[in-house]
Amino acid sequence: MVIALALVLGLLFLGAVALVVLKFLHFTDAEAILKGDKKRLEFLYGQNPFPSTANLSLERENIQTIKQEVLDLQSAMGVGQVEPVVQSPARFITQFFDTQRNLLAKATTAGIAVPKAFDFGFGRHMKGDLPAPQDVPRLTQQLKIVETLCQVLYAGNISSLDAVSRQEFEVDAVAGAGGKTPVAARGGEIEMKNSVDPGAGLVPAGQLYGRWRFSVQFKGRESGLMKILNGLANNSIFTVVTRLEVKGDEKVFERKDGGAGKAAAGVETEKEVPKTRDYRVVCGRENILTIKMDMDVYQFSKPQAPAPEKQPGGVK
Numbered sequence: 140m141v142i143a144l145a146l147v148l149g150l151l152f153l154g155a156v157a158l159v160v161l162k163f164l165h166f167t168d169a170e171a172i173l174k175g176d177k178k179r180l181e182f183l184y185g186q187n188p189f190p191s192t193a194n195l196s197l198e199r200e201n202i203q204t205i206k207q208e209v210l211d212l213q214s215a216m217g218v219g220q221v222e223p224v225v226q227s228p229a230r231f232i233t234q235f236f237d238t239q240r241n242l243l244a245k246a247t248t249a250g251i252a253v254p255k256a257f258d259f260g261f262g263r264h265m266k267g268d269l270p271a272p273q274d275v276p277r278l279t280q281q282l283k284i285v286e287t288l289c290q291v292l293y294a295g296n297i298s299s300l301d302a303v304s305r306q307e308f309e310v311d312a313v314a315g316a317g318g319k320t321p322v323a324a325r326g327g328e329i330e331m332k333n334s335v336d337p338g339a340g341l342v343p344a345g346q347l348y349g350r351w352r353f354s355v356q357f358k359g360r361e362s363g364l365m366k367i368l369n370g371l372a373n374n375s376i377f378t379v380v381t382r383l384e385v386k387g388d389e390k391v392f393e394r395k396d397g398g399a400g401k402a403a404a405g406v407e408t409e410k411e412v413p414k415t416r417d418y419r420v421v422c423g424r425e426n427i428l429t430i431k432m433d434m435d436v437y438q439f440s441k442p443q444a445p446a447p448e449k450q451p452g453g454v455k
Contacts, residue, residue: 210442213347217439219375221283223276228269231279235264238282242289252299259285260305260333260353263312271310277340281305284351284436287376295367297359298427302331304354306339313337331356342440351436352381358429371434382433387426 190198226234239259246253258265261282270278285303292300307313312335331354342349359367364385371378 213439213442216348216377216437217441220438221280221287221376224279224283225276226279228272228275231275231282232264232267232269234279235261235282238286242286245290245293246300249293249296251293251297257300257303259289260303261285262333263307263309274309277308280340281351284376285353287374288353288355288371288378288434288436291367291370291374292355292357294370295359295363297357297363297367299358301356301358301429302354304331304333306336306352307333308335308337308339340438342438347440349438349440351438352433353436354431354433356429356431358427360426361428364428364430377437377439379435379437380432381435382431384431386429 239257239261242259243253243255243257256265264270264278285305289300289303334352336352338349340349340351368380371380
């Protein structure tokens with residue numbers, strides 16, 4: 140029993156010694172890593188990587204240069220855009236009817252078919268009711284944009300202007316949007332509904348731009364459409380065409396091979412052959428096309444000088 144107890148105690152002692160040695164080796168490795176990290180940290184701090192006064196001054200100049208570039212870009216984007224005009228409601232109604240008569244007269248001179256009582260999307264004001272005073276500046280802005288867009292369409296030698304729609308933001312339009320249908324733009328063959336958006340044309344706080352949305356439908360040739368797209372791209376107002384739908388007159392492409400006469404005479408007609416690409420093509424023939432175009436007119440915010448920044452540590 141004494142010998143067995145001695146053996147057990149010896150084994151426990153050897154195990155304890157081995158455990159102590161293992162832990163000591165781990166401690167030695169950890170201490171070596173810690174000393175290495177400490178030396179590296181002391182080395183890095185000795186290199187003085189923190190910004191110097193000269194570097195801080197240079198970086199502040201760079202930041203001011205970047206901000207000025209942004210302001211210059213913002214100013215350039217807003218050049219030529221139509222701004223809201225503060226005037227009386229009565230003055231706006233007069234301006235609206237003057238603009239309407241002018242656009243109808245120009246259409247007649249250019250040989251463009253336009254309905255006699257065409258409202259250019261402002262049917263809500265055709266009765267002469269005075270709009271709310273707070274709506275007049277943006278209404279005047281919107282009217283001038285519509286006038287500019289119509290002039291671009293006229294320059295494209297279109298054959299007819301069928302409809303124009305805009306975003307209604309007026310107080311009475313927004314109040315009645317829940318239960319009433321928006322006023323339809325008066326057109327010759329179609330009804331194009333005005334949408335209602337109280338924030339139309341406004342630049343949200345802290346944002347670079349807002350936008351107006353317009354839709355037009357007209358008839359013209361492919362060459363005229365290309366001229367209109369170039370005119371919009373070259374115009375002073377920043378306009379982006381978001382949707383373009385072009386339809387041709389299918390009757391122009393009907394095959395006239397006497398098949399109907401053969402059928403009437405009792406002659407069995409051959410199975411109809413699928414139309415080739417030549418019969419499916421819409422553009423390239425310079426025939427009259429029906430075109431619907433959706434556009435966004437962007438309104439950029441006015442640039443403001445940046446406020447001086449507070450420098451850390453009281454350094455200015």
